[in-house]
Amino acid sequence: MFHVVLFRPEIPPNTGNAMRLCANTGTTLHLIHPLGFSLDEARLRRAGLDYRHWAEVRNHDSVDDFVAATSPERIFAFSQTGERFYHEPTYRPGDALLFGPESDGLPDEVLGWERIDDILRIPMLPRSRSLNLANALAIAVFEAWRQLGFPGGV
Numbered sequence: 001m002f003h004v005v006l007f008r009p010e011i012p013p014n015t016g017n018a019m020r021l022c023a024n025t026g027t028t029l030h031l032i033h034p035l036g037f038s039l040d041e042a043r044l045r046r047a048g049l050d051y052r053h054w055a056e057v058r059n060h061d062s063v064d065d066f067v068a069a070t071s072p073e074r075i076f077a078f079s080q081t082g083e084r085f086y087h088e089p090t091y092r093p094g095d096a097l098l099f100g101p102e103s104d105g106l107p108d109e110v111l112g113w114e115r116i117d118d119i120l121r122i123p124m125l126p127r128s129r130s131l132n133l134a135n136a137l138a139i140a141v142f143e144a145w146r147q148l149g150f151p152g153g154v
């Protein structure tokens with residue numbers, strides 16, 4: 001349905017939570033390397049619980065490799081520099097939701113990449129720096145899924 005793309009994630013429990021989210025929403029999780037941890041790490045397994053085995057997880061060496069392997073419909077990058085809110089696009093099956101590493105978000109070279117269709121943001125108070133990555137993923141994925149009427153959901 002959708003592609004959730006984590007660009008160089010750093011914190012194992014966030015990636016484990018992303019696996020669980022993707023398993024429960026029918027989305028595919030794509031991990032852009034290098035990762036800040038091993039995929040065998042215990043904290044990753046604990047956060048993903050048994051959902052790790054239900055999640056479709058694909059690994060890629062770069063964003064270019066992700067695009068070549070999947071041909072996403074559109075790519076929405078999530079950043080606090082985005083001018084539009086996450087709920088404004090009309091999402092379609094095949095769209096990719098791209099998130100950056102926990103410590104500093106997507107780098108300028110990714111945000112300026114010609115393949116990015118839009119840069120979106122999730123609102124928060126001005127004094128805030130960022131949301132937890134797993135929480136931001138859930139907000140975006142559920143909005144996209146909601147717009148499609150939660151196909152396959154019960």
